Amino acid sequence: MTTETDSLHTVAGASDATAVDDSFHVFDTTLRDGAQREGINLTVADKLTIARHLDDFGVGFIEGGWPGANPRDTEFFARAKQEIRFRNAQLVAFGSTRRAGATAAEDPQVKALLDSGAPVITLVAKSHDRHVELALRTTLDENIAMVRDTVAHLREQGRRVFVDCEHFFDGYRANPEYAKAVVRAAAEAGADVVILCDTNGGMLPAQIQAVVSTVLADTGARLGIHAQDDTGCAVANTLAAVDAGATHVQCTANGYGERVGNANLFPVVAALELKYGKRVLPDGALKEMTRISHAIAEVVNLTPSTHQPYVGVSAFAHKAGLHASAIKVDPDLYQHIDPERVGNTMRMLVSDMAGRASIELKGKELGVDLGGDRALISRVVERVKERELKGYTYEAADASFELLLRAEVEGRARRYFRTESWRAIVEDRPDGTHANEATVKLWAKGERIVATAEGNGPVNALDLAMRAGLERIHPQLAKLELVDYKVRILEGKHGTQSTTRVLITTTDGEGEWATVGVGENVIAASWQALEDAYTYGLLRAGVDPAE
């Protein structure tokens, strides 16, 4: 056990295994159940990106969606198979037991699960007698036959099968014998794990622990837990099930999910690794947790929760004066773990000490030596504070930060071109088509350049006009490509008069970099981010900054 392992806590089945194996499953369902969160609407490209992040984090299983239920999920499985080489995770298709009164082999929904090519299939099954009768509208016996038949069919086709018992805990309360009969039927038919789901999320940890213990003793099936957060206890409920002997936990990144959400993957795995001393992720993965949590939030376009356990920017931030003095003596007096273990950092609020230290670290990370120059570092801290007050964010825009840093270190901003003016016109024509035209007036190497281009939007038109104008002088720009573009409106309560922040990601085929622009309108903010993106691209290419 590691030194942080908690000796007070006794965990049934806890192991000191040194490698992640099949004996304990970290099962992620961000792409399926997480996508049920209000406000999340994932494209196939989003799903592929999230799957890559989850695989990097080292979860064992990624539930990708319900192939056949909608074209997006079907496409996701087809593309994931071709485009992602998973290092840690297995892809899981989610679907339902066959319909009543037919065979699994004939059921088109079941066939779509097989067609997805996923090596693992999670079947959702009813285990609450009232749901069988009122929602499924079949008999209790037929429901059990549906479970047996579907599991057996998928096993015959060579797939690994997990069975999600929907509404298990409510069902157990209403009719414990029937609920257990469903678990037994699934296990006997060949399901490797039967997952007890608190679908309505109304349970508390003591209840979960009691039911999981009893079901484990009475059925002998390998059990998993799927908890929803409606009582604010999903993490604790998941751990309570593990305490009772469950060896498979279903979670979502950042706790995304229907209604309040699902058990949050990050505090669950952090508790298992750091508090239980249980190895559930590959070496070094936990250190990536903060980064991956924020990256997934960006993909789903939700602001990362500042107060999320372990990974929030406030999770290790100290404000109380009472604490600050003691922290100077020994930081471990006032934090439950070393934040570096989860890739986070301690922050002292209202103190530029922390600011200077992190700027210096960041400079080191970017290869810009600040040589411990206190006056210079303070200038950079002030500049960052002043810009962030205006809405800039450098956490997500490394390249813009490096340009700012170099400008302070070198005494002047890098400049490969100068903007005289630009203009973008968007026109909606009576026939419903749009024209987007931009004109830019720039100076580079002493030459005045005027260029015009059309695009499929005003920013695209500006981008193309800028390239058209500069490429002759800076041919290195030809290989730059914009790969991501994000807009966030700050100060949401001022309608279209808000401040706009644009983040642009650019690639030169070898690396990617992000730049930021802020302005009273989206076009002006985009232009700033484009200027930084091109400037940084030329800096990377080693071009001499003489104008």
Next chain:
Amino acid sequence: MTTETDSLHTVAGASDATAVDDSFHVFDTTLRDGAQREGINLTVADKLTIARHLDDFGVGFIEGGWPGANPRDTEFFARAKQEIRFRNAQLVAFGSTRRAGATAAEDPQVKALLDSGAPVITLVAKSHDRHVELALRTTLDENIAMVRDTVAHLREQGRRVFVDCEHFFDGYRANPEYAKAVVRAAAEAGADVVILCDTNGGMLPAQIQAVVSTVLADTGARLGIHAQDDTGCAVANTLAAVDAGATHVQCTANGYGERVGNANLFPVVAALELKYGKRVLPDGALKEMTRISHAIAEVVNLTPSTHQPYVGVSAFAHKAGLHASAIKVDPDLYQHIDPERVGNTMRMLVSDMAGRASIELKGKELGVDLGGDRALISRVVERVKERELKGYTYEAADASFELLLRAEVEGRARRYFRTESWRAIVEDRPDGTHANEATVKLWAKGERIVATAEGNGPVNALDLAMRAGLERIHPQLAKLELVDYKVRILEGKHGTQSTTRVLITTTDGEGEWATVGVGENVIAASWQALEDAYTYGLLRAGVDPAE
């Protein structure tokens, strides 16, 4: 016990009392510990407003701050005494045990606690041996003398005293005998309740339960719990302490507090009342919970969390088609409590995961009767799926959905005006200023309208031009105001050539509605969302749709 009370759950000391009495304390520390949250900065007026809300909600104790430690808290106690007539709560002053080597009677910090006039005083005391030595820099014996002396002195002055044992759980792990000695000293000197604090927030429920049980058995003191949320388990930790016999829970509204936050008052009291069947609030108070949670968020100027258990706007929102069909049969199949019990409501979200049942329910919610017309409902489902595939999202744009629905029901779209064309120009001038100009060409009531306006961005200019053109014909538009504007770029991997989705929230001073627009560029998408926003505003105002 109420019918929703959970028979599976056995609670030590649970009572069926019909009135709130002193046997169980709901103790709120939003104004003291909650104010430590990053981003919260309360004025005295804010504190008075929050105290009124908490008293309305029916908590037994309101910890108002540390009188003497800062002028704001001193003023709060002075004004609260004069300005608030508490109906349910007692005001609590927070402070520290006396300093080492002096008497409590002489200690100015202790005197300030008495001067506050608060009938109840919470004293924070060290109970972790290392903290006594390293942070307090005194001996273990002197620390115990400080606890005894300060409690006894305050009791002599006629105050009720609670003692917060800081870092109790970490201290208990390091030196259980010393930690218990502090509890005994406090109780023997006259403290009514000794609160075990998980100050660093690193504990899990099983640990809390084990320690509280042991300390209760070994000391016989009345115990309370103060949990921080660093493991994401603060609510469960609080309930675990109650299971072990604690009869005093310290919480904050919305879980505000340092780092990740404190145990959230709302899910804690909801679990006690609805799951344990324990009366901890006055009659009818729980029904005010959602309103009070949001009101307090407004006062501290934080957006209410949409995904907070019980009280978030998403807490009873259903998206999955799988669920919607069963909800039509019996809503209790898919919710753990009736949302009305906590003053919240069920909402159906419309998305491409929705089936016919959720469209029908949504129609009912919007007052559009679909009369069980299967063909019509199927048409709406198809239309939603087809539009969402293009990037529209209706779960966040109720008004656009209603327009779509009505168009299908009524056979044609509502139209108060028709767009012939529009044009937006954004110009960056050599002096660095921007010009944003829009021209719109519209038809309304058979009249062709051409209007031009300048704005601080292209969308703002279009909005102003549209109003300028239409207000004469539709004066109802004058009171419409855009209050929120969100942009999301879909298919993030295609740079500036991505599809853009815009969500606009509009108000007429009475209600708010959200509309969506999608297009290959941000201006075109914004125009669509503006058109829907104005059309819906006129529909709401009861304007006849004849063009």
